[in-house]
Amino acid sequence: MEKESPLLNVHNKTEYPPMHTAEHILNRTMVNRFGCPRSRNTHIERKKSKCDYLLSSAPTDEQIAEIEHSVNAVIERHLPVTSEYMSHEEAAALVDLSKLPEGVSETLRIVRIGDYDACACIGQHVSNTSEVGHFKIISHDYENGRLRIRFKLT
Numbered sequence: 797m798e799k800e801s802p803l804l805n806v807h808n809k810t811e812y813p814p815m816h817t818a819e820h821i822l823n824r825t826m827v828n829r830f831g832c833p834r835s836r837n838t839h840i841e842r843k844k845s846k847c848d849y850l851l852s853s854a855p856t857d858e859q860i861a862e863i864e865h866s867v868n869a870v871i872e873r874h875l876p877v878t879s880e881y882m883s884h885e886e887a888a889a890l891v892d893l894s895k896l897p898e899g900v901s902e903t904l905r906i907v908r909i910g911d912y913d914a915c916a917c918i919g920q921h922v923s924n925t926s927e928v929g930h931f932k933i934i935s936h937d938y939e940n941g942r943l944r945i946r947f948k949l950t
Contacts, residue, residue: 812842813920814928814949817877817909818867821925822847822947824913825866830855834895834915836942844934844948854938863945867931874926875910879917882906890914 823834826849835847855863887893887904891914896904907917909925922928929949936945 811840811919813922815840815842815845816919817921817925818871818928818931818947818949819845819847820907820909820913820915820917820921821867821870821928822863822931822945823915824909825863825870829859829863829866834892840919844946846944846946849943849945850941851938851943852941855936855943860933860936860945864931864933870909870912871925871928871931873910873912874924875912877907877909877921877923877925879905879907879921887916891916 819835819838819840826832826847827834830849830851832849832851835849837846837848839846881903882890883902884893884904887906891906893904893916896916904916905918906914907919907921908914932948932950934946934948936943938944
């Protein structure tokens with residue numbers, strides 16, 4: 797009996813897999829360090845990217861440096877990046893589904909970065925964090941409860 801492929805929503809963007817994986821690592825780092833939700837606004841490009849986070853106060857320059865260090869420490873662990881397919885019900889026990897748009901497929905793709913992160917995602921990723929490169933925060937600003945982090949990979 798041939799197994800059917802899950803029906804997923806179509807992904808309409810071409811992303812640079814190393815940058816997309818770095819964004820997932822940054823998101824988990826921000827959730828862990830600040831208790832904030834994953835990025836509320838993200839723009840991923842090959843040369844540089846940005847993520848916005850809702851925070852009650854501006855992080856210090858020392859905290860920004862710690863974020864960069866933490867992301868690189870995860871990258872340097874050479875974690876496998878894998879995906880699996882599951883129902884909404886199964887996924888809800890594992891990840892936050894509150895940001896999913898209405899009308900998404902019943903089957904979700906969950907991307908895992910080793911034991912560090914799991915997230916519903918239809919984007920392209922590397923197969924191991926060793927393929928990401930060095931994460932560098934190039935600038936950040938804080939305004940009206942929104943921290944914007946701009947970053948690149950070298």
